[in-house]
Amino acid sequence: MSNSVDDKVKTFDTRTEAKVPVESPLAYSYRRSGAPAPGEGSGVVVRERPFLGHLVLRGGAIILDEALREVLDISLPGEPQALVFDASGERSVQWISPDEWLLIVPGGEEFELENRLREALGDAHFAITNIGGGQTLLELEGEAVSELLMKSVIYDADPHHFPVGKGVTTVFAKTSVILRRSSETRWELVARRSFADYIYRWLLDAGEEYAIGIVR
Template identity: 50%
Template structure:
């Protein structure tokens, strides 16, 4: 079932009702931390046997990325907006561009066999992108996980306590991080981040729009070989 059909159905980001009540920097150039939501991305939870070669091969044929087998680097193709993150020995988080979650899920179901599960959790999560020279200092105020480069190099992703909730933390490059947060925590964690970042100068950038060209590219990948 397509849980996010296009048409007259109204979609709202988990942060649709969030309120900004801190002193914001006048521009991204003046800010130590820039916060941008990346709403409406496709989020899939995949469960399966990582020791099964057929399972690993099926995922790679559909998504064009090798399945990560341990905590550490997130498998990612920036040009197509596709990523796979190890969450536990038999669980992965797949993120695809907006509108491609149904196609990606259907392609995985066609390609995989045996004991596995694919769940569309797109409506229950959103992504916050944090950029700027003070992001690491911000994260040090929010999570007990060590975000020093020696423990958290570029490419790594983990799930951890964040404020008084939880978040998936991913380091994309030197000054760019992503937080995957649940809808139920979204307003609280967003407010926490803005308050914690205020001392560094925080700027809220417009939410990142989804592009139709990107959707076409990933759709071709999602049905590759079929």
């Protein structure tokens, strides 16, 4: 078992028992740029989902699919730009590239999940990386979301061209995001932590005309 948890690959739980204050990537932005409360006329409502478990899976589609079915009971999306949720809707797998998938699970689950996946994959050729500390997820809801996105991303965010269950990595303003549509009404932005403030301020500015509201 060359790739097993105990042997060559050293893994550790990024969430410690120690009482370390944890702040979302947008904590500073809320204080500095404000967070307008959503109202009756809000066409866009933004909610951050911080501290989720983000894992990048790399390797062959067949072996990863088998392991993921065994451990999480989700099948790996083989088609480009595909996004799949489990029955509860809390865990998702997204196609990023022909040999790369992004797995997002509720915060706190990722370490155990990583170990179980490593266990299931055994000697196969693969890589699992915990990138939860580097990314955050923003949920966008409301009737004006696609319009807001059309001003912000270069990808065609028309709902007809962007069905539910699609996700792309693309350019957002002057940075990049993973844009995905999880349901008819909900869109998600997976942003890099260091660009979260920029994206947040861009959304506030671009969403002003739709009376954007932030749920905290």
